[in-house]
Amino acid sequence: MKKKPVIFTLVALLFIVAGIFAYRNFDDVKSAINHPENENNVKLGYDEDADRTFRYVGAYEEAFILKGKLLDASFKKEYDALPDTLYKMMYGDRLFCVTRNNVNGENDTRYSIEKKNEAEQKLKTINPQQTREINWIRYTVLADKGKTEYPKLAPLYQKNGITSNLVKESEYGNGFNLFNQGPSLSGIPLLAKIKILQFLKSETNHNFKIDRGDQSFTDLILVSDFTKKEEADVAIVLREITEAGITEQYKLLVYSYSPYKGEYYVLFNENYYDPVLIKNLNASFEYDIYMNGEEKVKPDFPPLMVKQQGRADRALVYNKEFDKMVQYIQEPKKQQTENKVNEETTEE
Known part of the structure; x- marks a missing residue:
């Protein structure tokens, strides 16, 4: 007869424990109710918790x-009227992450062009003929109403734990916006951009700036294959500007990618006191140069040409054995010797 009170007590304890568990996990339960998943494990609703603002930092029309x-x-007509490719990304474009998904081990995160339910209002205020994003906006209106899935960004590159064509809004304003000054800058690989920003923000180099002055960025920035590695190399000329706005010197940096470390590193670093221009001879596939001899020869690696007014051009060529850029004056060896003798005579 005493078993019933014991059983009743155990049942009551179970209800209490279940109640505590439900209370503590209410947010998760609420989220699951508000954002059910279909058979493909794709969330259909707008996920407030996943809402994050990102900026596209990949190359122009690369994603x-x-x-x-x-x-x-019932919305098939409106759906079919829109192209499969809604928009081609440009550097600095803003995206709103609306759902974070993983389908069969693959990233299936979805993005909106506006925050929830704001696309329809924007559609009423723009000129469709002058808006590149018009198809993306129209599609987002359908997605906001639950008529379609939200769109995806493709390809979404992943490298060494970094999504190599997206950064958070806060990170974009903390330096990545500097690269939104044309294709020469925006085309620099994200991992190289990170290293350049680290350099610019360091204590000893904070006076160096990405500043073209009266020159063109095409003469100051090159993304090429000077080392023929799996990732592109980056050459960039920086300008040291004092607080008084005076240019002190110029710095040429060449960044190369290390597959072993999974990051870019400085392959070449040199200062100049006169303006510097750089040129990529690899584009023409005709890059015979002087390499301390009397005749021009073709090096094993494409040279990076360094130009300064009143000085002979210099070619920087990658030496694979020592993993460094070697500098060659672009004059025959005999002429270099004569010039050196003349300089010494003049000094005397």
Whole structure:
């Protein structure tokens, strides 16, 4: 007869424990209710917790906004009227992460062009003929109403734990916006951009700036294959500007990618007191140069040409054995010797 009170007590304890568990996990439960998943494990609703603002920092038109699935057949006409590729990304474009998904081990995160329910209002205030994003906006209106899945960004590059074509809004304003000054800068690989920003923000180099002055960025920045490694090399000329606005010197940096470390490193670093221009001879595939001899020869690696007014051009050529850039004056050896003798005579 005493077993019933014991059983009743155990049942009551179970209800209490279940109640505590439900209370503590209410947010998770609420989220699951508000954002059910279909059979493909794709969240259909706008996920407030996943909402993050990102900026695209990849190369121009290297990634695209693609349509998702149609969820309401009654909107098939509107859905079919929009192209599969809704938009081609440009450096600095803003995206709003609306759902973070993982489908069969693959990233299936979805993005909106506006915050929730703001796309329809924007559609009413723009000129469709003058808006590159018009298809993305129209599609987002459908997604906000639950008629389609939100679109995805593809390809979404992943390298060494970094999404190599997106950064958070806060990171963009903390330096990545400096690269939004044309294709020469925006085309620099993200991992190289990170290293350049680290250099510019360091205590000893904070006076160096990305500043073209009266020159063109095409003469100051090159993304090429000077080392023929798996990732592009980056050459950039920086200008040291004092607080008084005076240019003190110029610095040429060449960054190369290390597959072993998974990051870029400085392959060449030299200062100049006169303006510097750089040129990529690899574009023409005709890069015979002087290499301390009387005749021009073709080096094993494409040279980076350094130009300064009143001085002979110099070619920087990669030496694989020592992993360094070697400098060659672009004059025959005999002429170099004569010039050196003349300089010494003049000094005397």
